[in-house]
Amino acid sequence: MSLRLAGGGRAPGNREVSRFFLLAVRGDLSGAGGEATSKEGERSDQKGADGLILVTGGTGFVGGHVVHELRGRDLPVRCLVRDLRRAAKPAAWGCDLAEGDVTDPESLRAAVAGIDTVIHLVAIRQGRREQFQRIMVEGTRDLLTAAKDAGVRRFVHMSALGASEETKDLVPYYGAKWENEQQVQASGIPYVIFRPSFVFGPGGGILPTFVKLARLTPVTPIIGSGRQRIQPIWAEDLAKYFAEAVERDDVVGRLFELGGPDVVSWNEFWERLKRVRGIHRASIHIPVGLMKVNALLTERLPGNVPLTRDLLKMLEHGDNVVSDQAALSTFQLPLLPVDDQLRRAA
Numbered sequence: 121m122s123l124r125l126a127g128g129g130r131a132p133g134n135r136e137v138s139r140f141f142l143l144a145v146r147g148d149l150s151g152a153g154g155e156a157t158s159k160e161g162e163r164s165d166q167k168g169a170d171g172l173i174l175v176t177g178g179t180g181f182v183g184g185h186v187v188h189e190l191r192g193r194d195l196p197v198r199c200l201v202r203d204l205r206r207a208a209k210p211a212a213w214g215c216d217l218a219e220g221d222v223t224d225p226e227s228l229r230a231a232v233a234g235i236d237t238v239i240h241l242v243a244i245r246q247g248r249r250e251q252f253q254r255i256m257v258e259g260t261r262d263l264l265t266a267a268k269d270a271g272v273r274r275f276v277h278m279s280a281l282g283a284s285e286e287t288k289d290l291v292p293y294y295g296a297k298w299e300n301e302q303q304v305q306a307s308g309i310p311y312v313i314f315r316p317s318f319v320f321g322p323g324g325g326i327l328p329t330f331v332k333l334a335r336l337t338p339v340t341p342i343i344g345s346g347r348q349r350i351q352p353i354w355a356e357d358l359a360k361y362f363a364e365a366v367e368r369d370d371v372v373g374r375l376f377e378l379g380g381p382d383v384v385s386w387n388e389f390w391e392r393l394k395r396v397r398g399i400h401r402a403s404i405h406i407p408v409g410l411m412k413v414n415a416l417l418t419e420r421l422p423g424n425v426p427l428t429r430d431l432l433k434m435l436e437h438g439d440n441v442v443s444d445q446a447a448l449s450t451f452q453l454p455l456l457p458v459d460d461q462l463r464r465a466a
């Protein structure tokens with residue numbers, strides 16, 4: 121199979137391509153966040169100091185930033201955690217911890233007791249179809265039921281850009297995200313839904329893997345044409361959207377697509393990443409078909425791997441950018457430019 125080089129260099133063989141991706145080791149899940157913000161819009165007089173917020177997925181990459189932002193605003197937080205040993209940060213930030221799992225409805229009923237607002241971040245990106253069903257579809261259904269029964273007044277839900285009626289059958293992740301949006305909207309609980317593009321941040325998510333890939337591989341592999349576009353948002357900025365959605369009443373009942381201030385193609389992304397980090401390596405375009413062969417290998421590895429056939433399908437499907445300016449004009453939050461995101465990445 122022939123490989124197209126961008127910027128020159130020898131085309132590596134299939135085995136070398138596999139090695140590039142095996143070198144792209146997983147990022148560590150941790151987070152940090154920001155500070156109190158602008159006061160545009162209406163704020164609930166019943167929320168804030170009294171309104172206990174339940175965060176699911178608070179031990180994850182995005183969750184760490186969201187919890188930190190909420191605590192930075194002095195909002196009371198309870199985290200649903202599967203393993204208390206992974207909850208050192210939320211505990212240190214003064215959060216209440218509720219041991220539980222979204223696949224255990226009893227634990228959800230206990231976790232929502234006395235809760236005013238739920239922020240639901242739990243999702244998986246890899247696994248068998250039945251795991252998406254159990255963790256994302258049934259987990260969200262059971263959480264909504266428990267929340268409704270407990271009189272929860274707001275449900276802030278994390279979806280993902282790309283999830284839509286059109287893509288729901290493309291990969292189980294999009295299918296579950298789409299189904300979750302329908303569940304939340306039909307729940308009868310006042311809601312806010314966010315659909316972000318790629319979330320970048322220090323010490324977690326996919327960006328540290330990309331940085332390692334650029335640093336460690338002799339040429340940077342770009343999947344396919346590299347012309348699809350993304351709109352990465354900085355995790356601390358994303359966390360502010362969630363905190364605002366807890367505090368503002370005028371955003372309830374709405375779904376917002378979220379992105380950063382810059383739209384870049386994958387070609388531009390890799391070029392910028394290497395420029396801001398002083399990495400002098402050529403890039404190489406690798407046909408999606410060849411990547412799929414590699415994914416057959418990498419997706420058998422344990423844990424979250426950076427390359428799966430589903431991920432390739434999502435990538436091939438098209439751009440991952442916002443379709444309107446609603447979030448920008450409604451929240452008016454300052455957003456970190458992509459070059460600064462790449463500079464600050466671990």
Ligand SMILES: NC(=O)c1ccc[n+]([C@@H]2O[C@H](COP(=O)([O-])OP(=O)(O)OC[C@H]3O[C@@H](n4cnc5c(N)ncnc54)[C@H](OP(=O)(O)O)[C@@H]3O)[C@@H](O)[C@H]2O)c1
Pocket residue numbers: 149176177178179180181182183200201202203206220221222223240241242243244255278279280281316317318319320325326
């Ligand atoms: N990262 C991105 O670029 C991005 C982009 C768009 C949307 N999102 C969405 O943002 C959310 C968070 O993503 P992330 O990148 O922070 O993922 P992550 O780092 O993998 O975190 C996932 C979180 O979910 C928890 N979790 C998983 N299964 C659970 C279960 N059965 N019961 C209870 N908790 C469970 C994990 O707990 P443990 O610590 O116990 O594993 C962890 O706290 C997801 O909904 C994702 O779809 C992310």
